Amino acid sequence: MANLPAPIKDIQFIADEVLDLTAHYKKLGVHDDIDAETFMTIVEEASKFLHENAGPLNRNADEQGCHHEGTSVTTPDGFKKLYKEFCESGWAALDGDPEYGGQGLSYWLQLILGELNTYYCPGWSNYPGLTHGARELIAHFGSDVLKQKFLPKLTTGEWSGTMCLTEPHCGTDLGLVNTSAKPNEDGSYDITGTKIFITSGEHDLTDNIIHLVLARLPDAPKGTKGISLFLVPKILLNADLELDQRNTLGAASIEHKMGLNGSATCVMNFDAAKGFLIGEGNDGLKIMFTMMNGARLNTGIQGLSATQASYENALAYAKDRLQMRAATGAKYPNKPADPIIVHPDVRRMLLTMKAFAEGNRAMAYFVGQQIEIIKHSKDQVEVKRADRLLAFLTPILKAFLTEVALEATDNGVQIFGGHGYIREHGQEQWHRDAKIFTLYEGTTGIQALDLTGRKMLMMQKGQIGEMAELIQNFINETDTPMNQELQNYLDMWQEMTEFITGQAQKNANEVGAASVDYLMMSGYVILAYFWAQLHNSAENNKGQLGADFYNGKKKTAQFYFAKILPRCHALKATIMTGADPLMNIKESEF
Amino acid sequence: MANLPAPIKDIQFIADEVLDLTAHYKKLGVHDDIDAETFMTIVEEASKFLHENAGPLNRNADEQGCHHEGTSVTTPDGFKKLYKEFCESGWAALDGDPEYGGQGLSYWLQLILGELNTYYCPGWSNYPGLTHGARELIAHFGSDVLKQKFLPKLTTGEWSGTMCLTEPHCGTDLGLVNTSAKPNEDGSYDITGTKIFITSGEHDLTDNIIHLVLARLPDAPKGTKGISLFLVPKILLNADLELDQRNTLGAASIEHKMGLNGSATCVMNFDAAKGFLIGEGNDGLKIMFTMMNGARLNTGIQGLSATQASYENALAYAKDRLQMRAATGAKYPNKPADPIIVHPDVRRMLLTMKAFAEGNRAMAYFVGQQIEIIKHSKDQVEVKRADRLLAFLTPILKAFLTEVALEATDNGVQIFGGHGYIREHGQEQWHRDAKIFTLYEGTTGIQALDLTGRKMLMMQKGQIGEMAELIQNFINETDTPMNQELQNYLDMWQEMTEFITGQAQKNANEVGAASVDYLMMSGYVILAYFWAQLHNSAENNKGQLGADFYNGKKKTAQFYFAKILPRCHALKATIMTGADPLMNIKESEF
DSSP states (O other): OOOOOOOHHHHHIIIIIISOHHHHHHHHTSSTTOOHHHHHHHHHHHHHHHHHHTGGGHHHHHHHOOEEETTEEEOOTTHHHHHHHHHHTTSTTTTOOGGGTOOOOOHHHHHHHHHHHHHHOHHHHHHHHHHHHHHHHHHHHSOHHHHHHHHHHHHHTSEEEEEEOOBTTBSSOGGGOOOEEEEOTTSOEEEEEEEEEEETSSOSSOSEEEEEEEEBOTTOOSGGGGOEEEEEESEEEOTTSOEEEEOSEEEEEEOOBSSOTTSOEEEEEEEEEEEEEESSTTOHHHHHHHHHHHHHHHHHHHHHHHHHHHHHHHHHHHHHOBOSOOTTSOSSTTSSSOBGGGSHHHHHHHHHHHHHHHHHHHHHHHHHHHHHHHHHOOOHHHHHHHHHHHHHHHHHHHHHHHHHHHHHHHHHHHHTGGGGGBGGGSHHHHHHHHHGGGTTTSOHHHHHHIIIIIIIHHOOSTTTTHHHHHHHHHHHHOOOTTHHHHHHHHHHHHHHHHHHHHHHHHOTHHHHHHHHHHHHHHHHHHHHHHHHHHHHHHHTOOSTTOHHHHHHHHHHHHHIIIIITTHHHHHHHHHHTOSHHHHSSOGGGO | OOOOOOOHHHHHIIIIIISOHHHHHHHHTSSTTOOHHHHHHHHHHHHHHHHHHTGGGHHHHHHHOOEEETTEEEOOTTHHHHHHHHHHTTSTTTTOOGGGTOOOOOHHHHHHHHHHHHHHOHHHHHHHHHHHHHHHHHHHHSOHHHHHHHHHHHHHTSEEEEEEOOBTTBSSOGGGOOOEEEEOTTSOEEEEEEEEEEETSSOSSOSEEEEEEEEBOTTOOSGGGGOEEEEEESEEEOTTSOEEEEOSEEEEEEOOBSSOTTSOEEEEEEEEEEEEEESSTTOHHHHHHHHHHHHHHHHHHHHHHHHHHHHHHHHHHHHHOBOSOOTTSOSSTTSSSOBGGGSHHHHHHHHHHHHHHHHHHHHHHHHHHHHHHHHHOOOHHHHHHHHHHHHHHHHHHHHHHHHHHHHHHHHHHHHTGGGGGBGGGSHHHHHHHHHGGGTTTSOHHHHHHIIIIIIIHHOOSTTTTHHHHHHHHHHHHOOOTTHHHHHHHHHHHHHHHHHHHHHHHHOTHHHHHHHHHHHHHHHHHHHHHHHHHHHHHHHTOOSTTOHHHHHHHHHHHHHIIIIITTHHHHHHHHHHTOSHHHHSSOGGGO
């Protein structure tokens, strides 16, 4: 199976030339000791480490998967060594707080590290990924005692973390959570209940696992307002912060899945396990949701990585596989046939993948920049703007990047022909692995409801707010060949936003009926904006990446506007037919 | 895992009410002893047999797969017993020639049997399916000696058949085949070479396997014109037609695949294996292609079956799973939450699946009718018309039904949320199994080239020919609420046909560039025609299937026109941007 190096030049182009990391950090007044060259050196080192150590494990991780026996879970061969070296080389602590042993590097670099983790080995990526999320949550909301106790080892990666939300009867609808928390006299709580789909709930990579668990206090109100968050360690600590006795919790089983087999997905039983309240009682869901933007951005990036990896494999195959002659006459008359990259339809599939991977990277990094602005900027107007952009873009990014990853990875299989269906080539694995990204951290439907029901209706200035402003400013201030088209689609998007907002007044089902179509239209228009930006940056390039590189970007931008963006016409047409075609049919008539 | 009964009422509606099987057979003067009731009794019996015997094996077939040792291949548990009973109950011989022990029933029933085989257990479906194809080919093109020798046991299913086309370096491009055939003095040939992706190439279900192998005679011209077809039995027969010595061929390995694990996909080595020429020398590809329409129709129907099965599971889940309240207020206030079928976006996904499954069934059966007309009609004008319709519709049906099966089965996973990703529920298996249908028997890209490059440009009367005429006549003669829309989309389709035909004069790449978009547009418009027909039949129904059933059909027709058909707007827009956006980018700029 291919283990092709990550597209460092593409990362560099977006980070340095399109989104100008140097100016970004200079303006923020943080990480400004790191210039673009140093930034890229770190990215290259991370890529090199993972290319050598994670990539080679990917195929076997899928075949071997994880194994459960008693209450322990074994990860695929090589994961233990990889995890150890990942931590020892300091990658686990990359953007960690130096107070707890972290390297204090930027969140953006951490995002790219996550991108590379998934690019080289999706099944591996969630072990460091979830630990990072748990660490951030404790840093934001944990008491000083909890921070002192748990953050140092979560920062170095010696311990790992989980998020325990879902129960058998509730995933989306967390108001139905019924795991219970009974207060003890010492201020701790006894947590009892069953959680499912717990990523890294049990494994053999670390000495301890820190679970963040949603549960209900005895007097809690019903529904989402009565949920609290608890830190529940697998192994309890003694007074000297050493590992002491095992807590009364464990993995009852692991799931057998469509893909992402290297990642242990556990059913966790908590049987009066000792836990510690994080934040205030009944604030659990609010706290979880505060962390959700980062988690959803990471999931979107996982989709991007799958798209990119599948593309790299498909591109290599399309240049190598000889089959039929070009329609306009043999391109390589000395070979028995032409490489399939000469065929228009193969190019259509390759360019679709390329357009999604490279454009969506700009979108993802841009969202990452907003998180950094919120974290570090002292300009409150700017923070507020970033906050609103983040709120608006997060559901789009999460759902759009993962949905198009399914299309892209399917194209990736299709380019291989029948060989794409064979596991040994590793190409179909990208499609199977990618499918979970449209499901976990909130399904596409849930993201779409978040966007239309919450974010769209809540935006203050105009319906699309800051994002529309950004696009409009770009059109006004630049002169790309696609500006007029971009304006047309921006107008269409505005029009649909107003249409749905109007419909929503009349019938509550209109919002849900339009939600996924509207989200996808939003994604396509925003991606068009980023492709126009990429075109603009390629036109005014720094020259460091070579003429072919920049020409490729400009031509892919043109491809995107010609062959992908017009999908908005169909979405507009379906949005405008409203909710009736969905709601008219009775349950008994299905 | 669910093993839900097949939708008999839907089969009945299309066969009896929409496509009026009684009138069809009466007009043809064959099978007219079988009325709709008897026809449906046979369908019900087949469904019952497979529901009881094949459905329960489906999940394990995926997990266990096939196993290869030495030169033998073991099928999943239960397949041997199922195959034996399938043959003993006469299902293998359903439409077989009574001269060779067949039951002489209609091809249409055979198509439905194939549909049910895949519906209950895709991994099983290819064992009887390929045998049927091999039998038909020998019946059409084999010498009397070969027919007498091989047809009886291929008809009863005691022996099975394969098609051996693909080699490691050529799948689509069969001109590159280099398996050789050396004539022996006794009139037989020594066949030497390696074939890959051979479905049912080796297995434990039958005493003998009859391979149909493409190979080159010593003096054969290069390319596609120098390929001959040979019958190569696994076990050679003695003069008394008894099994004698083993031929020098065997399975070198089996493939590990994304899905369809119950179906053995073999690498076959032929080492001077004794074979017998079918038809004339160098006519091999022509003969194979004659059989291709049936094989492609069957593959399209496999896509339909996956769509239907995934839909049935998803519908049951959506009625059962409680999560959140309806946007317009609780529908089931006594339950802790409403079933997810109340949510507009869940309905959008369910109706998408339903629209594809039920409408495409009409398309598939209609194509089946054309094959029957070609076989049996004495009216040469009608035969010619059916022949042209079949040629035109086959690539559309094959590619469209299988591509939308991917979308449908992905929706099927999505409706299950995270549970859809878990193998135990069986829902993700439909998506994995379905993926091969867009690849084998010619990829979607190949179907699209067949349609645009061969069929579209070759049609004589107008560009879309008989199919446009059928639709126009329907619009003129009926009065459905969707007639005007149907007319608009028919006009759009005509317009695009003319546009591409015009472009093709200027640049040979234009055909390939537009091909898949054009094929999908063709599929959507033709499906719109069938949905208008279903609406019309439901409006003028026979009453036998209940009011809910007919109302459901009418509302699904409205859904299709509102929410699916507008995709043509996007396809039109992308078609009209032509080949440049695909061809401008240089290989080095990817």
